[in-house]
Amino acid sequence: MGEEGQRRLNAASVLIAGCGALGSNSAEILARAGIGRILLIDSDVVELTNLQRQGLMDAADVGRPKADVVAEALRQINPEIRIAAEVVRIAAGNIERLITDIDLVLDGFDNLESRYLLNDACVKSAIPWIFATVAGTFGMTMPILPGEGPCLRCLFPEPAPEEAVLTAGTSGLINTIPRAIVALQATQAMKIILRSFAPPVRLTTYDIWQESFSAQKIPRNPGCLCCGT
Ligand SMILES: [Zn+2]
Structure with a gap:
């Protein structure tokens, strides 16, 4: 990435929206890459069953807010960057404040309602964000550049009914797929920050058990x- 590339990473402010299986792992990658400012948001506390798939958390953290646990770990990993955490659920009333002064958002949510809220706010404010989701042995990711x-x-014009959507809670989750999807998502994040991202935009899907991978132009x-117009 060179000196100029590293300087750009250090000048970037990134919001990690959700600190579960996706966000805990993407936060670690970005802190180690030297992203200068990371804001973590999550409203949940660590549960014992989360430890199977989440990064930066261990058994002693059960019951503590995920955002705080991840923030503490990132400060140990890279004390030279600015880390902030808020134990908050994204809502129409706080989304605009949370994305103020943010250059890029990484989706780490576990529900569609939050993703549509994030999509509409980021498009309105012209802030790029990177959609990602995982369930079972499958995951997908796509960068969104307003x-x-x-x-x-x-x-997906309308959110699917929540009961029709597979989640870690309903389908289980192999613990390798979040890390595979996060590797793709965090790479796109670095490309966007380094202005190395070139269209077309692709939706990348990966089933790590079936060994099927696709990257479809959208x-x-x-x-x-x-x-739209
Ligand atoms: Zn659109």
């Missing part, structure tokens, strides 16, 4: 309710 590529609503939807 004005340059499709948004989440171009891909066009903007001119009729999109969020980013």
Whole structure:
């Protein structure tokens, strides 16, 4: 990445939206890469069953807020960067404040409602964000660059009913897929910060058990309710 690239990483402010299986692992990668400012948000506390898949947490952390636990670990990993944590659930009333002065958001949510809220706020404020989700042995990720590529609503116009969506809670989760998807997501994050990202935007899907990988070009939807004309 060179000296100039490292300087850009150090000048970047990134929001990790959710500190579960995705966010705990992406936060570690970005702190080690030298992202200069990381804001962590999550409303949950660590549960014993989370330890199977989450990074930076151990049995002694059960019952503590995930955002605080991840923040403490990141400060140990890289004391030279700025880390902040908020134990908060994203909502229409706080989203705009949370993305103020943020250059890029990494999706670490476990529900669609929060992702659509994030999508609409980021598109409105022209802040790039990187969608990611995992369930079972499968995961997917796609960077969203407002004005340059499709948004989440171009891909999935309406949130699917919550009961139709696989989550770690309903389907279980092999503990290797979050790390595989986070590796792709964090790489896209660094490319966006280094201005090395070039269209077309692709939706990457990976089933780590079936060994099936695809990267499909996704066009903007001119009729999109969020980013269309
Ligand atoms: Zn759109």
